[in-house]
Amino acid sequence: MMPYINLQITKGATREQKKQIVEQFTATLVNVLGKKPEHTHIVILEIEDENWGFAGILTDDFRKQK
Template sequence: MPYINLQITKGATREQKAQIVREFTETLVSILGKKPEHTHIVIEEIDDENWGFSGVLTDEFRKQ
């Protein structure tokens, strides 16, 4: 049973999330031969102020 936990910053549309789920599932089917009905994908959206990289929080980085 493949399980993908994808963490992204907030802002993706429902349509974008649906495309992510569809394409990740297709990738697991085509590369690993997994069954779509056994594939689970969780998308967690993180507030920009709770995500940091390059020594700064994302909300501060986006202000630059």
């Protein structure tokens, strides 16, 4: 089995943060499941705030309230 992780986040993560996510998710699969890093695939999808909602409101509206 080749692990595949599909991570969806709102836009705004830096390249360095994404790199760290890929490194740490891969390390977790190696440590917990014994998977080979070269068989692990991770896709990060960034979603616009206006296309993400929670608690009954869109994320861009929530951020305007702060």
